[in-house]
Amino acid sequence: MCSIGVSLVPYVDSIREALFRSLTLVDSPCQHIDGYSKPEIELQNSKELLLDPIELHRSEQERVIVERSLNSVRINVQLKRVRDLETWLRSKRIAFMMQRADNIDIIRRKPVPGFDISFLVTARHLQVFDKAALIDFIITLMTELASVNDLKRLISSRGRISSVSITKALTT
Amino acid sequence: MSKRLASVISCHGWNLDGTILAVCPNNSEIHLYEVVGNGGAFSRTTILKQHRQLVSSIDWNRRDSFVSCSHDSTAFVWSLDGNHWTPDVVFTRLKLAALCVRWSPCGRKLAIGSSEMRICISHQEKGEKWWVSKHFRRCHSSSVVAVAWHPLGALLATTSTDGRCRIFNAAPPGLEGEGHAPGAFGDVLMDVEAGVGWGHAVAWSPSGSQLVVSSHGPALHILSGLDCADTASLQLPGTCRQLLELTQLPLRCVTFLSETSLVGAGFDGQVFLFEKDSGGVWSFALALSPEPELRIDGGGRRAGVSAAFSAKLAMFRSPAKKERPVEQTPSLPEKGAAATGHSNAVVDLHVFTDAAGVPTGRISTAGWDGRVLLWDTGSDEGLIKALHVT
Numbered sequence: 001m002c003s004i005g006v007s008l009v010p011y012v013d014s015i016r017e018a019l020f021r022s023l024t025l026v027d028s029p030c031q032h033i034d035g036y037s038k039p040e041i042e043l044q045n046s047k048e049l050l051l052d053p054i055e056l057h058r059s060e061q062e063r064v065i066v067e068r069s070l071n072s073v074r075i076n077v078q079l080k081r082v083r084d085l086e087t088w089l090r091s092k093r094i095a096f097m098m099q100r101a102d103n104i105d106i107i108r109r110k111p112v113p114g115f116d117i118s119f120l121v122t123a124r125h126l127q128v129f130d131k132a133a134l135i136d137f138i139i140t141l142m143t144e145l146a147s148v149n150d151l152k153r154l155i156s157s158r159g160r161i162s163s164v165s166i167t168k169a170l171t172t
Numbered sequence: 173m174s175k176r177l178a179s180v181i182s183c184h185g186w187n188l189d190g191t192i193l194a195v196c197p198n199n200s201e202i203h204l205y206e207v208v209g210n211g212g213a214f215s216r217t218t219i220l221k222q223h224r225q226l227v228s229s230i231d232w233n234r235r236d237s238f239v240s241c242s243h244d245s246t247a248f249v250w251s252l253d254g255n256h257w258t259p260d261v262v263f264t265r266l267k268l269a270a271l272c273v274r275w276s277p278c279g280r281k282l283a284i285g286s287s288e289m290r291i292c293i294s295h296q297e298k299g300e301k302w303w304v305s306k307h308f309r310r311c312h313s314s315s316v317v318a319v320a321w322h323p324l325g326a327l328l329a330t331t332s333t334d335g336r337c338r339i340f341n342a343a344p345p346g347l348e349g350e351g352h353a354p355g356a357f358g359d360v361l362m363d364v365e366a367g368v369g370w371g372h373a374v375a376w377s378p379s380g381s382q383l384v385v386s387s388h389g390p391a392l393h394i395l396s397g398l399d400c401a402d403t404a405s406l407q408l409p410g411t412c413r414q415l416l417e418l419t420q421l422p423l424r425c426v427t428f429l430s431e432t433s434l435v436g437a438g439f440d441g442q443v444f445l446f447e448k449d450s451g452g453v454w455s456f457a458l459a460l461s462p463e464p465e466l467r468i469d470g471g472g473r474r475a476g477v478s479a480a481f482s483a484k485l486a487m488f489r490s491p492a493k494k495e496r497p498v499e500q501t502p503s504l505p506e507k508g509a510a511a512t513g514h515s516n517a518v519v520d521l522h523v524f525t526d527a528a529g530v531p532t533g534r535i536s537t538a539g540w541d542g543r544v545l546l547w548d549t550g551s552d553e554g555l556i557k558a559l560h561v562t
Contacts, residue, residue: 024439029269048334127180127540
């Protein structure tokens with residue numbers, strides 16, 4: 001759907017559209033164990049309940065994969081590869097979110113291997129939350145929290161201030 | 173003040189004259205609502221607690237009793253005994269969840285589809301209170317999500333999550349006064365693709381000559397020229413089938429209103445009307461309600477997350493960003509407050525019929541937004557009213 005190297009807006013719009021189409025879930029019980037309702041996308045033991053994943057690329061590294069199944073959708077996000085400081089800041093920020101997975105229902109405790117953030121949306125979430133809000137939340141988390149420019153700026157300005165005060169202390 | 177019936181509704185059902193409504197508020201209870209006074213307001217009269225897990229389907233028969241089935245694999249036939257609703261056990265002999273249940277047109281048989289990939293046909297033995305079941309030979313390879321009886325009561329159409337639509341002979345031997353069907357009990361008379369992905373719903377036309385299957389494609393597969401007495405007509409040539417691809421989101425429920433029109437509702441939260449033209453080709457006619465708030469708009473509407481979470485988000489924003497005037501976030505429509513269509517997916521649709529079983533054109537829908545809406549497909553307005561509780 002997306003060509004390589006497009007700007008953010010069409011990328012986000014196509015993610016929005018893909019999520020809008022994919023978040024059509026049925027509250028279905030497990031076909032193998034009595035009394036359970038598990039996300040089929042995590043179990044992966046009934047092939048007929050899975051659909052082909054939707055893959056959206058913005059650039060070589062930046063991509064989103066929407067894995068679809070009957071009663072759950074898993075959204076895997078791989079963010080732009082950045083330099084060391086940014087990677088560190090971002091990993092801290094994402095780790096903060098993921099440690100709070102109990103409160104932030106749809107975030108997955110661990111990302112799927114090879115990705116930075118994973119979301120798991122089930123039919124129950126769609127019953128409780130507004131669908132448009134849910135999509136907006138995922139997009140916000142992907143775009144706003146993943147960009148750590150503000151934190152980086154803070155660190156460099158803090159570094160400048162501290163170096164200035166150190167030199168002041170040395171010169172006096 | 174009007175109130176929603178529940179926060180989420182998983183299924184609902186009306187009795188024949190539309191005076192009693194049975195609703196499952198997404199748990200193991202069944203709530204019965206009845207009309208009080210002349211204002212048309214409903215009030216809850218009874219709460220039935222017999223199931224142990226989510227009630228997945230409710231269906232009324234013509235004699236003012238109804239059947240409910242649940243994810244705990246049980247099913248009960250409820251009938252009014254004096255002032256109390258008493259359950260009669262249906263021995264389903266299922267191990268896994270029962271997903272859908274329908275009365276046969278004569279009201280003497282039940283068809284229950286389950287996630288055990290099979291179907292059971294239940295009937296009442298003479299002189300006994302309980303219902304006993306006969307299972308079909310296993311021929312589904314996934315959960316059976318919808319069943320529909322042929323108007324003559326001898327055939328059963330099913331759709332399942334393996335994406336197939338099947339027609340069975342469902343006339344158990346030994347049960348008198350049933351319509352005749354080719355083959356023996358449990359034989360598969362037809363097995364076609366439901367469309368793309370898994371099936372959601374299946375319905376026969378009032379005469380039984382047409383069948384519609386909704387699948388996750390999203391698509392509707394309409395089969396016409398069916399004749400229940402003739403096996404050859406069930407092995408249709410491709411010309412009698414029409415696969416109608418939809419631009420909407422998938423339809424969770426479909427029903428015929430007449431031989432030339434059908435309605436469907438689903439994840440859009442709207443009710444769509446489809447019509448057959450003189451050439452026999454089905455096409456989308458109109459949506460009965462205005463666009464609901466469910467649609468996402470292109471402008472980056474900020475997530476409607478909780479206040480506590482917004483505060484957490486704000487923690488991350490740098491001071492530079494905080495100084496910016498706070499964007500006015502357009503508030504999301506309050507869940508179920510609007511008098512328009514559903515604000516979440518429609519999960520159940522009921523067609524009102526007259527005493528002879530002919531659809532009157534009035535339908536009712538229940539959705540995950542916890543509301544039951546009444547519609548009139550004949551009028552221009554479409555939506556008649558949203559049910560409210562006093």
